[in-house]
Each structure stands twice: as structure tokens, then as C-alpha cells.
Amino acid sequence: MASKRPGLGLYFRLRFQPSFWFHILVSIPVVLLSCIPLLRPLKGRLVARQD
Incomplete structure (x- = not known):
């Protein structure tokens, strides 16, 4: 997911040249909808992996 977002953003920026x-x-909704839901499962894995 992390490698797709910058690539799609760059493609969108060069193809359509939207205003700022x-x-x-x-960008803000895409970041919020793709990052926030992953925080809890990743934190759980991190805590579970601690010895």
C-alpha cells in the first residue's frame, strides 16, 4: 500500500495537473482512510512480538 500511494499520486499529478x-x-482523505485503520492492528502485532 505504501508504494502504491506515491505512484498514484505522481501519476495523478502529472496526468491531470490539478490545482493545489x-x-x-x-490527499487528506486518502491518507486518513488508508493509515488510520491500520494503526490498531499494527500496534497489536508490535506488542505481541515483544519478548
């Missing part, structure tokens, strides 16, 4: 406000309007 549109880029922010799209």
Missing part, C-alpha cells in the same frame, strides 16, 4: 486545493482535498 484539489490536491489537498483528495
